[in-house]
Amino acid sequence: MKLTSAEKAERRTHFRQQLEQGVEPREAARTATERANNAATASMLMGALEKLPQPPDWYESPEERAVRTEMTNADKGMSATATGAREPLTPDHRETTVVVPHEFVRCGLFGVADPKSSRQHVPHAVFEVYGTNGGTITYCGPELRQDDRQVFFEALNFERSTPGSATATPNQFLVKLGWSRNTESRKKLHACIGRLQDAQLTIEVRRLGRLVIPSLLTHVDVLDDGSYRMKFHDSVRRLYDDNCYTCLRREYEQKLERRSDLARWLLLFYSTHQTPRPIPLATLIELCNDAPEKKYAFKDKLTAALGQLVRVKFLLGWNITRKVDGKSGTEMVEVKRPRMVRFEDQKQ
C-alpha cells in the first residue's frame, strides 16, 4: 500500500504515542502501519467515488485554430494601426491560466535538478525540443530550473497590465507565485530575476526559423519602493505566434506539493499534448534535464510525480511498461489525460 506523506506522518505520530504509553516498539510499529493502511484504503475508496476530472484546458480543432489565428492577426494589425499603442507580449488569456509557449516546456531548458544541488554555469548546451518537427534550443548562462520558469511566466503576466515592461513588488510576486513571503523567498526571487537576465538562448525550430533571445530579461530596475521593473526582448513575442502555446489552469500547479519540480515539468510538458504518446523512459530523462545518479532513482521520482498529477486530476492515469527482453531503454512511459473540451464549448 503506497501511503501519502500525510498518512506517513500520521503513522509516525501514532507510533510515538504508542511508545509513550509503554507499548513495545514492534507492536507500536505494527498497529501504526495497520492504522495508516486503513486510512489510505478509505481515502482511495473515497477517491473512486469522486466525479470524473474536469478537462484541464481548452482544445480546438485545426480548423478552429486557423480561424482564430487569422482573427488574432487581423486584431493585432487593426489595434496597432488604430492606436499605435504597444500590445502585451502574451496573447489574451484568463487570469486563472498561464500561457505556455510549447518550445520552452518541451525540453530541458528549465530543468528539474535536486534543489539542494548548486547551480552550474552552462557555457553551451543544446536542448532537443520534443515534437513532430523537432528543433533545438541552444543555451548559454546560469542553470535554469522550475523556479526560474515560474518567475519568468509570472513576469510576463505582470507585463500584460503595462505592455513593454513588467512592474511588481516582491510581495506581489511572492503572493502570485504562491511562495512564502519570508526573506529566503525574497532572496530566491531576486536570484531568479538575476539568472533570467543572464540567460541567452537561440531557438531553432521550423515555425520560427532561427530566433535569438540575447537575454530573457533585457533590463531590470529596482525602484525606490523596492518594486522590480523588468523589460523583455521583443523576440519573446514571437514564441506565442502561430497559436503554439497552451493556456494551462494555474490551479494544477498550485495544488502540487512543494519541491515537486519533476511534477511541475511533467505538468507543463504534457499540457502541450492533447493525446500524449508513450515516451521511452530514457528520452524523458534527457528531455527534463535531470541528472540522476541512478536510473531507478529517477524512476522513483517519476512514479511520485505522476501520482501527484493524478491526485490533482491533471492525469487520469499512467503506466511505465516493463523492459522488453531485459533490454535497457525499452521501458515506455504512458499517460492518459482527461477528455478535452472543444474551444467553442469552453467559451460558454
Place this chain on the structure above:
DNA sequence: ACTCGGCACCTGACCGCTTC
C-alpha cells in the same frame, strides 16, 4: 521496512509605514 535527525520551507502573528 522502519526510525531518526537535519534541513529547507511554510504559516501565521506581529510590527512599521503609507494612504485615505
Place this chain on the structure above:
DNA sequence: GAAGCGGTCAGGTGCCGAGT
C-alpha cells in the same frame, strides 16, 4: 484612526538520506 501593504521572525511541518 482604520485599512492595506510590505517586511521580519519563531515555530511548525514535511522531505530525504543515513542508520538499523
